[in-house]
Amino acid sequence: MTSTLPAGDQGFLKHLNRAAMLDALRREGGLSRAELAARTGRTKVTVGSVVQDLLAEGWVHEGDLQQGTVGRPGRQLHLDGRHHVLFGAEVGVLGTRAVACTLTGQVLARAATTTPTGDPDSAAADLARLVRTLAEHPDVHGREVLGLGVAVPGPVAPDGASLLYAPNLGWPQLAFLDTLAPHLHAAGLTSLGRVRVLDNEANAAAFGEAYLPPGPSPAEPPGLLAYLSLGTGVGAGLVEGGRRVLRGAHGLAGELGHTVIQPGGLYCHCGNRGCVETLLGGWAIRASLGLNALEPLEAALLPRRREAAVQVTLGRAGEALGLLLVNLHHTLNPSDIVIGGALARLGGPLMDTALDFFTAHLARRRGQSPPVRVDVRPDSLYLPARGAAAQVLGRAIAAPGLAP
Template sequence: MVSTFAPQAAGDLNFLKKLNRSSILATVRRYPGATRADIASRTQLTKATVGGVVQALLERGWLREGALQPRGGGRPGRALYLDDSHHVLLGADIGVRGLRLVACTLGGEVLLQRYVTEPPTTPEATAVRLAAMLRILRDDPAIAGRHCLGLGVTVPGPVSPVDPILRLAPNLGWVDVAFLDVLREHLTDLDGIWLLDNEANAAAFGEFFFHDGIPPESIVYISAASGIGSGMVTGDNFPLVPRGGQGLVGEIGHTIVQPGGLYCHCGNRGCAETLVSGWAIRAALGIADDENLEAAIMARGEDTEVDVTLRRAGEALGILMLNLHHTLNPATLVLGGSLMRLGERLTQPALSYFEAHQNDLLRGTQRVPVKVIHDSTFTAARGAAAEVMAKAALEA
């Protein structure tokens, strides 16, 4: 996967060149306008190494030069920026209730985005639909002349850490699907990086990788939608996503919070998803699967049953936040997913529970910041595009 680095033989110069290139790109991304001397200082690379890598990146359209930057007592250097005019990164998110696509610049600016509220059926039918959408997207004048660095695809379930295989998507009914192989049969002309990842992992990666300025030491992204999951990213120039031996790291929706509770789509009883998920809220309130959840809840106004259901779901979400705080202890928590559009009736109980208990072990006053993304429609797709860039930077 893009966020792990395979062991290399000692003295592997080619691998060192890749790391240097990635480190220099990360420095320019975080410090726009940095000069070659600034980069050498921040990365501890020699000026000769920085100069050679920068020149190659300029020639390949990854970087561009700006104005001369005066330096006290030394030669002025050219400001360097990511070049957002030549390349494009594609990201696709296969959600339980629709397909989402983005086309991004190297800096994470979204040039195009598309969303169809058409629930996926079989992997084959979904691949046909997604390939058609991608062809239309690539032909759009906004990106048609750009060089495509690759495509990242996200799925709502754990992906094998060894091979790009979706192990299980309980809310789709997909088991052991090599989706990229299926998609390639319908998109044979798309070159570059191809990768598959869990949607929460990709969303976390994007929040970290495209963070304005220096990102926090680590981020946990909680995706609360039809199902619920999480992803964690940590690192510096080389962001790392812990995945576990079977790709199950972050599958918080299937942690047990009520032993002997309701049956979950995964087959277990008492999973967190039976309390806080789109399908659980629908079931509790009798909202049909083809109805818009947000609209149906708004139509019921101050209905007591709605308040009780959302408060219960919010408290369960707060418990998951606390559990992630105690087990992973990230520097920042990010809440995203379609359930965030339900507003404070869901999020306030979650935030209140977390605020009340996050320091129970520390007996202190430190606070973990929580960011709420109220509209994360394209967050996972943009994160998949970020993963493409991270991998392309090592392979360019």
């Protein structure tokens, strides 16, 4: 006996088909309709119908005929980067950054402030001005906006409704997107799509690296990707299977900067003592060397790199990072580790010490362990903002009723 789905379920089924095909093309561009049917388990008739809709809406475009195939060659299908735009932003301690991206993750435009971030209301006003600047960029203007993602320097509630706290900004719990909304309206940004995302900056960067990886997409997504964010504070984002952010019961997963590695050590901004941040955080390095808190760390250290005190401080920070990598390897066992943030640009005694410590530890272990890919990204300034834009795409594809 054949059952029929109610009208509402038919619409949801159409959404599922659409989402499955867009996700397949995100992971593997250049598929033909027949290959798309095989990858998604849908019939060729269903694929043909959905693809026609996606072509008409500007989500997908057809490429060249496939070469070397048996039978009638099909046309390659790709996500179309010409019609839509995703906005992503990061509110940092020493400035705010924003990007406009295509469906394929290409950055069309970027904008930033370079002054220390103030209270939530002034930060929201700065962010709205940046998004307005991007919206008026000639490569962005006229595109259909899918939404805005915002990354913040602190843990976010699992439901994404509020920032729980931002110790390095001194912000308490608040619903930052609600704070931002009137500033977007005042800036004339009333058509920013239907997707709004708020997340921790390390989570956002990790998601972007896994979901819209730079360069060619890997054959298989990372089993577990860990993004270590080394800036004023220290945090980590954890993404499993290329798309699932691990958040923990209270949104605190990845708060590695506040794990204790030196009991009875220095006081941390969080109120505890001996946290990783007291040795590795940018604020701790500045305090140890008496550096100007308003000057970029790399610029402040450049004329003093050969000083013994600088070498000792950075070496100690490198040991803390190496220990953090070892503990991360043994507790969560990521397949891929990406290291970004301002400290990733320091290299020298910090990064060399950390990676030597980690490599030596792995070499001493008995038995054969699968290799861990460690990628240091000194060009990571806009990765959280780009990751927040990737989260908008993930939500637009996956959530019923958000895509056209």
